[in-house]
Amino acid sequence: MERSLKPSDLTEIPHQILEEAVRAGIEKDDSKRAGTLMHVDRETIYTKINEKFRNQIEFMDVKDAIKKYPWVDDYRWKIVDRDKDEYTRKVAEDFSGGYFIHVKENADITFPLQACLMMAQKEIEQKIYNIIIVDEGANVNIISTCVQHSRAKKASHLGITEYFLKKDSYLNFTMVHSWSEDTFVRPRSAAVLDDGAVFISNYLSLRPAKDVQMYPVAYCNGKSSKASINSILYGHTNTKLDIGSAAILNGPESAADMTSRAISRNGSEMILRGRIEAHDPTARGHLECKGLLLDEKSFIHSIPELIASKGGAELSHEASVGKISDKEISYLMTRRMSEEDAISMIIRGFMDVGILGLPSQLEKEVDRVIDLTADAS
Amino acid sequence: MYILRAENFGVRIGNRWILKDIDFRLKRSQIYVLFGPNGSGKTTIISAIAGLPGYEVEGKIFFDDKDITDLEIDERANLGISVAFQYPPEITGVKLEAILKRCLDKDPEDDFSESEMQMIESFKLAEFLNRDINVGFSGGERKRAEMLQMFFLRSELLLLDEPDSGVDVDTLKLMGEQLQKYIDDNEATALIVTHQGGILEYMDPKYACVLFDSSLQCFADPNRIAKELRQCGYQCCIQCNRKVTRPWNDH
Numbered sequence: 273m274e275r276s277l278k279p280s281d282l283t284e285i286p287h288q289i290l291e292e293a294v295r296a297g298i299e300k301d302d303s304k305r306a307g308t309l310m311h312v313d314r315e316t317i318y319t320k321i322n323e324k325f326r327n328q329i330e331f332m333d334v335k336d337a338i339k340k341y342p343w344v345d346d347y348r349w350k351i352v353d354r355d356k357d358e359y360t361r362k363v364a365e366d367f368s369g370g371y372f373i374h375v376k377e378n379a380d381i382t383f384p385l386q387a388c389l390m391m392a393q394k395e396i397e398q399k400i401y402n403i404i405i406v407d408e409g410a411n412v413n414i415i416s417t418c419v420q421h422s423r424a425k426k427a428s429h430l431g432i433t434e435y436f437l438k439k440d441s442y443l444n445f446t447m448v449h450s451w452s453e454d455t456f457v458r459p460r461s462a463a464v465l466d467d468g469a470v471f472i473s474n475y476l477s478l479r480p481a482k483d484v485q486m487y488p489v490a491y492c493n494g495k496s497s498k499a500s501i502n503s504i505l506y507g508h509t510n511t512k513l514d515i516g517s518a519a520i521l522n523g524p525e526s527a528a529d530m531t532s533r534a535i536s537r538n539g540s541e542m543i544l545r546g547r548i549e550a551h552d553p554t555a556r557g558h559l560e561c562k563g564l565l566l567d568e569k570s571f572i573h574s575i576p577e578l579i580a581s582k583g584g585a586e587l588s589h590e591a592s593v594g595k596i597s598d599k600e601i602s603y604l605m606t607r608r609m610s611e612e613d614a615i616s617m618i619i620r621g622f623m624d625v626g627i628l629g630l631p632s633q634l635e636k637e638v639d640r641v642i643d644l645t646a647d648a649s
Numbered sequence: 650m651y652i653l654r655a656e657n658f659g660v661r662i663g664n665r666w667i668l669k670d671i672d673f674r675l676k677r678s679q680i681y682v683l684f685g686p687n688g689s690g691k692t693t694i695i696s697a698i699a700g701l702p703g704y705e706v707e708g709k710i711f712f713d714d715k716d717i718t719d720l721e722i723d724e725r726a727n728l729g730i731s732v733a734f735q736y737p738p739e740i741t742g743v744k745l746e747a748i749l750k751r752c753l754d755k756d757p758e759d760d761f762s763e764s765e766m767q768m769i770e771s772f773k774l775a776e777f778l779n780r781d782i783n784v785g786f787s788g789g790e791r792k793r794a795e796m797l798q799m800f801f802l803r804s805e806l807l808l809l810d811e812p813d814s815g816v817d818v819d820t821l822k823l824m825g826e827q828l829q830k831y832i833d834d835n836e837a838t839a840l841i842v843t844h845q846g847g848i849l850e851y852m853d854p855k856y857a858c859v860l861f862d863s864s865l866q867c868f869a870d871p872n873r874i875a876k877e878l879r880q881c882g883y884q885c886c887i888q889c890n891r892k893v894t895r896p897w898n899d900h
């Protein structure tokens with residue numbers, strides 16, 4: 273069987289594949305992870321669950337999960353509409369796989385789970401379907417990395433993800449995108465939150481891409497459910513990003529906050545959307561978006577939207593777009609920094625991981641990812 | 650030997666001359682106090698010496714006899730000129746710790762030495778190390794952070810723009826004593842802009858001047874000038890007959 277040929281250790285993965293994954297933030301030493309899954313092109317080539325957590329999580333290719341558990345069908349396409357657009361329809365018709373993550377009731381997964389979706393072939397159209405279910409009272413941190421191998425050049429990635437957060441669960445999900453200049457990307461995802469669930473969603477995109485458009489939605493249906501959606505975006509070399517997120521606050525005392533930092537340089541065009549809808553009088557939400565333009569060729573259009581259908585809901589936003597401040601540069605130069613060093617310190621500061629809702633141990637790791645990917649550009 | 654010389658020095662912002670035709674010299678190992686009404690150009694003079702953008706400068710400035718008129722900010726900083734800003738900017742995501750390490754010429758991974766840590770603690774800034782520089786700092790906290798950065802830079806010429814404005818009495822004492830000690834230990838020179846002169850009580854400055862009407866108008870003992878200003882304001886100071894035509898140059 274093909275299964276037995278699969279590597280049983282990350283070190284058995286072809287070197288050129290593993291190195292690219294590591295460059296985008298995958299931890300090589302998977303004993304530091306609760307589990308690892310790698311999907312390359314159209315195949316899941318590696319799955320491993322840390323012994324410590326074997327009874328608490330299920331982590332496998334989604335196709336295997338569908339075969340193994342008929343009930344998975346009760347979740348599929350429940351919150352993302354399969355007829356939403358041509359991309360959802362394409363993935364609904366045919367997909368190569370993706371990850372299935374099921375965190376069992378009251379499980380406390382103290383190590384992060386990691387998944388890597390890679391495109392290594394030229395001109396590939398990768399179609400992925402992921403599903404994440406966090407049962408009642410469980411908590412977990414997941415790092416999902418989408419990488420394009422440097423030899424793949426032109427490619428497109430369509431990815432659907434559905435997240436289900438049961439009562440009082442906690443999911444901290446960090447997605448890292450690492451594309452290249454000729455990549456077309458269409459993720460479609462949605463999350464649904466039951467009573468007391470907390471969803472922290474962090475998105476990092478620091479390398480160039482041709483065209484990325486996404487607009488994930490979090491439905492805070494449960495009482496006191498809370499979504500925190502953050503992003504750090506670095507657009508350069510003609511990258512077109514149309515990125516936003518929406519939170520729909522249906523539950524009593526549900527809450528959402530969205531924070532984003534976007535840097536646009538060297539001909540990059542960015543549309544930054546954010547939308548919070550409150551349909552309960554006790555809901556509250558805050559949206560913050562800061563954009564930094566580094567040159568005359570770049571462009572940022574910020575579109576914050578607040579919608580309240582019930583009196584009493586509290587929604588607010590702050591948005592700013594501007595260029596890097598001369599006063600800040602001069603200030604740092606009086607501290608013996610060259611102009612170049614001062615600018616990179618300000619940019620690096622602007623991409624502060626502190627805005628992401630990360631546990632402190634993960635914060636360091638994500639900081640390292642930002643260093644890695646920002647340096648590479 | 651003068652640490653700083655300005656000749657036919659003038660500064661223009663847009664098409665307005667803020668300072669015109671000034672000559673002055675600063676000696677090594679001295680403390681100079683600069684008084685002047687709001688808007689007279691004190692911050693302008695400091696900014697022009699440091700090379701900050703937005704100022705058209707005429708004439709020449711020499712640091713240690715080297716012409717620095719056309720040098721960049723960091724080149725001047727590297728020669729040994731540092732500034733404590735009246736209004737330092739807030740920089741999101743840039744930590745005080747990171748800047749202090751750059752001032753000390755350390756790598757981000759390097760730790761502070763014991764004596765550096767002591768200095769940070771005496772300025773009551775240990776808890777601020779991981780804060781974004783100046784973001785949410787109170788007025789006095791900013792002033793403390795400015796002075797500490799300056800000490801870590803180990804400069805020879807310290808330009809302090811209102812280091813004592815809005816600062817509590819204990820901090821005044823700390824700043825005044827530390828500054829005096831720094832000057833004595835390093836044979837450095839300080840040019841201190843002050844309105845109330847609070848910091849001077851803990852220091853021993855020799856020279857003072859009043860910037861008024863685009864030029865430097867008086868020269869006398871700082872404590873006397875401070876007293877006179879308190880009594881009758883700038884108008885009367887300007888009429889005082891101790892005015893000299895070439896201030897700061899007769900020593």
Ligand SMILES: Nc1ncnc2c1ncn2[C@@H]1O[C@H](COP(=O)(O)OP(=O)(O)OP(=O)(O)O)[C@@H](O)[C@H]1O
Pocket residue numbers: 662663667685686687688689690691692693694703735
């Ligand atoms: N960027 C600028 N554009 C226009 N005018 C300016 C600018 N910067 C300074 N000025 C003007 O130059 C003059 C001198 O300003 P400066 O800040 O040097 O005064 P100051 O003596 O430091 O005052 P204060 O005691 O209030 O700090 C003022 O009239 C001020 O309005």
Ligand SMILES: [Mg+2]
Pocket residue numbers: 691692693735810
């Ligand atoms: Mg001033």
